[in-house]
Amino acid sequence: MQDLYAALGLPPEASDEDIRHAYRAMAQRLHPDVNRHPGAANQFRDITAAYDTLSNAAERASYDYKRRQSPERPYFTLRVTPSSQIVRALNESQVLYLLVELIPDPTLVIGNSPLNLTLVIDHSTSMNGVRLERTKLAAHRLIDQLTDKDVLSVVAFSDRAEVLVQAAPLSDKNAAKTAITTLQAGGATAIYEGLRAAHAQNQHYVGKNFVNHIILITDGRTYGDEQDCLALAERCIGEGIGISAMGIGEEWNDVFLDRLASITGGTSQYINSPNIMQRLLEERLRSLGQTVAERVTLSVAPDPDVIVENAFRLAPSAQPLLCENDPLLVGQVLPQLNTSVILTLQLPPLTEVGFRSLVRLVASGDIVWNNQMDYQVVADVSTEVMSQPPAQEHPRIILDALSKLSLYRIQQKAAEALARGDVREATRKLETVATRLLASGQPELANIAMAESRRIANTHMLSDEGHKALKYGTRRLLLTSGE
Numbered sequence: 230m231q232d233l234y235a236a237l238g239l240p241p242e243a244s245d246e247d248i249r250h251a252y253r254a255m256a257q258r259l260h261p262d263v264n265r266h267p268g269a270a271n272q273f274r275d276i277t278a279a280y281d282t283l284s285n286a287a288e289r290a291s292y293d294y295k296r297r298q299s300p301e302r303p304y305f306t307l308r309v310t311p312s313s314q315i316v317r318a319l320n321e322s323q324v325l326y327l328l329v330e331l332i333p334d335p336t337l338v339i340g341n342s343p344l345n346l347t348l349v350i351d352h353s354t355s356m357n358g359v360r361l362e363r364t365k366l367a368a369h370r371l372i373d374q375l376t377d378k379d380v381l382s383v384v385a386f387s388d389r390a391e392v393l394v395q396a397a398p399l400s401d402k403n404a405a406k407t408a409i410t411t412l413q414a415g416g417a418t419a420i421y422e423g424l425r426a427a428h429a430q431n432q433h434y435v436g437k438n439f440v441n442h443i444i445l446i447t448d449g450r451t452y453g454d455e456q457d458c459l460a461l462a463e464r465c466i467g468e469g470i471g472i473s474a475m476g477i478g479e480e481w482n483d484v485f486l487d488r489l490a491s492i493t494g495g496t497s498q499y500i501n502s503p504n505i506m507q508r509l510l511e512e513r514l515r516s517l518g519q520t521v522a523e524r525v526t527l528s529v530a531p532d533p534d535v536i537v538e539n540a541f542r543l544a545p546s547a548q549p550l551l552c553e554n555d556p557l558l559v560g561q562v563l564p565q566l567n568t569s570v571i572l573t574l575q576l577p578p579l580t581e582v583g584f585r586s587l588v589r590l591v592a593s594g595d596i597v598w599n600n601q602m603d604y605q606v607v608a609d610v611s612t613e614v615m616s617q618p619p620a621q622e623h624p625r626i627i628l629d630a631l632s633k634l635s636l637y638r639i640q641q642k643a644a645e646a647l648a649r650g651d652v653r654e655a656t657r658k659l660e661t662v663a664t665r666l667l668a669s670g671q672p673e674l675a676n677i678a679m680a681e682s683r684r685i686a687n688t689h690m691l692s693d694e695g696h697k698a699l700k701y702g703t704r705r706l707l708l709t710s711g712e
Contacts, residue, residue, distance in 0.1 A: 232301070233279035233292060235607045241293070245284070252280040258532055258586060266537075268530035268555035272591055304521055304599075305333045305562050307592050307606040312627050315618040320578045324538075327610065328627045331559070331568040331592050333521040339564050340598040341518050344379040345439035347396070347427045350412065351447035353387040357414035360477055363503035364446055367510045369406045374514055375399050380439065382430035383409060386423030387416025396433040420447060421454035424461055424472075431470055437595055437602050440523050441470040442495070444513060445486075446506075448477040455485050462492040469524050469595075471495045471560065473513060477503060479693035483700060487549065494525070494558030496546040499701035501694075516545060521564055522594030522604065526556035531588040534577040543569040543630055547637075547707040562594060571630055579614045586611045630707065636665055637703040640678070643685075644696060652689050656682045662699070674702045 234241050237251040255276050259269040282288045312326035348371070350364055368383070375381060382396035383405065393408040427443045435441045443465075451458070462472055473495035474486040483499070490497040496513070500506055529552070531537055540550040540557055545566055550557045562568045574587065590608045595601075643658035663678035681695040 231275075231279075231603065231605055232607075233283055235605075236276055236279035237283070238607070238609055241296075243283075248280065248283050252276065252284075259530055259589070264530070264533040266529075266531055266533075266555070268528050268589075269533075271528055271555050272530045272589060275591070301601070301604070303334055303606075304337065304596050304601070304604055305331045305568075305592070305594070305606065307590065307608045308332055309590065309608050309610050310624050310627055311610070311612065312623055312631070313612075313618075313621055315613045315615050315621060316576065316579060317618050318579055318582055318614050318616045320580055322578060323576050325574045325576055325587070325612070326627060326631060327572040327574060327588070328624075328630060329527065329570045329572060329590060329592075329608075331522075331525065331562050331606075333562050333564055333566070335565065337521060337564065339519055339521060341376070341378075342440045342520055342523060342597040343438065344375065344381075344514075344518055345396075345431060345434045345436075345441045346375070346379065346514075346517070347382045347384065347431045347443045349384045349386065349423045349427045349443060349445045350409070351387070351418060351420075351423070351445075351449065352385050352412050352414050353416050353418045353449055354414055355418070355449050355480065356477075360448055360503050361412065361414050363506050364477075365409050365412065367507040368409050370507050371510050371514055372399070372402050372405050374511065375402075379518075380434045381405060382427070382433075384423055384426045384430060385412050386419060386426070387414075388419045388422070389416070390419075390422040390426035392426055392430060396430040418447065418449035418451050419454060420445070420451035421457045421461070424458055428461055428465065428470070432468070435468055435470060437469060437524075438597065438600070440517050440520065440597055441468070442517055443470060443472045444510070445472065445474045445489075446477065447474070447481055447486075449480050450482045451485075455482075458485075458489055459492065462489050465493050466558065471524075473497070475500055475506070475509060476697075477506070479697060483697055488551070491549055491551050492558070494560035496548055496560070499697045501698065516561060516563055519564060520561045520597070522562040523597050525559040525562055525568065525592065525594035527559050527570060528556035528591040528593070529572065529588060530555075530590075531574065532586055535587055536575040537588075538573040538575050540573075541571050541634060541707075543571060543634075543707045545708075547704040556591075556593070559592070569630075571627075571634065582614050582616055584611055584613050633703070633706045636662055636706065637700070640699045640703055644691060644700075647685060647689070647691060652685055655691075656685050659685065659699075662703070666703075669706075671702075671706070674699065677702070 259273040308330045310328040381399045383394035472493045474497045477500045486497045540552040643655045647655040659682035666675035
């Protein structure tokens with residue numbers, strides 16, 4: 230049951246006047262006539278629905294009775310840490326970072342969430358040999374870990390798709406393994422064909438009582454059907470289906486697979502050796518089956534004069550988030566691990582001292598293992614504006630996260646500089662990355678960054694291997710941000 234009092238930022242004992250005042254204050258910030266951000270429109274609908282119930286004496290009494298009869302435990306809470314508690318009054322815009330953490334209740338005893346899992350395996354010619362054999366072995370081990378309560382389907386694709394295992398509760402593991410064992414390499418890479426068949430299989434059992442997920446394994450680029458794949462991912466959002474992608478080797482398009490996964494709140498991973506395929510699949514399966522909350526979203530409603538510049542998920546897996554639309558698709562809340570997102574806000578010129586609101590956040594998720602759907606927590610973030618702020622000690626956790634995130638972003642900007650022909654800028658940025666990696670105790674990544682900077686200077690090119698090693702290597706560093 231949604232907490233209507235929390236939606237208005239009120240305690241349950243709030244008076245009728247408190248309710249009217251809270252609603253008017255929310256309307257001044259989030260009404261579509263004054264705030265065009267999609268998050269404001271989404272949240273204002275919920276706020277209005279809460280007000281309609283609580284402002285009606287009979288409906289409020291009925292709601293209060295139901296609330297007392299079935300109190301909801303806090304499956305997870307929401308904590309927001311700003312880079313600065315106080316901002317300086319300035320006649321120019323400034324940037325503020327928010328670390329948003331979804332914190333699971335440490336006392337929870339988590340049950341297994343049933344999976345509706347579709348595995349999509351590339352068996353094009355380039356997968357021939359150890360890549361395909363290791364993928365088959367990893368798929369076999371994955372099947373061993375599923376139960377008869379889980380639904381499994383397996384799709385193989387090259388230039389066309391073939392359903393190896395039809396979607397159904399997993400009752401015959403040996404038959405599923407045998408179907409995968411017979412797979413042979415051959416043909417081109419047409420990812421859309423594989424995803425379309427996988428989506429059709431996953432749809433057979435899709436529902437809120439399952440964790441619905443597609444895992445794509447590929448080693449190549451798809452040509453001409455990227456937009457079809459992305460459109461299919463957009464469709465998956467409304468159906469509650471997540472997509473994760475694993476790229477083997479160096480030939481696949483990391484920008485495309487990143488976006489494909491980010492659209493649905495999934496993950497994308499770089500597999501530089503087929504030997505680690507099994508471990509990564511097992512980790513992904515474990516995170517899908519042992520969740521506090523699934524299909525987790527974060528609705529971000531900034532005040533009308535505040536801009537959300539970007540969003541990046543730090544944990545449980547580091548991944549850029551798409552903030553063009555609302556809500557952000559965060560993915561999951563795992564037990565004993567904070568799910569964290571860092572938001573970059575651009576504040577307007579602030580000349581009036583005092584307290585002011587910045588952004589309202591609503592985190593939602595489905596508690597699949599306990600059949601509690603649409604669980605929500607709310608946080609309203611404000612700041613104090615001062616002409617002469619006192620010296621502040623910035624939170625170490627956010628400084629650490631920002632330091633590591635800057636490494637990831639610098640290497641990304643190096644690739645962007647090279648793409649526009651600015652060899653000197655690309656070289657300089659990779660040299661900076663190498664220096665900072667070495668100082669932070671990452672000599673292997675530092676050597677890769679330095680080698681790529683020399684390669685750019687000599688050939689005006691990045692190697693595919695070096696680019697992916699730096700991109701996903703600096704991304705993995707974000708998972709070790711200190712508490």
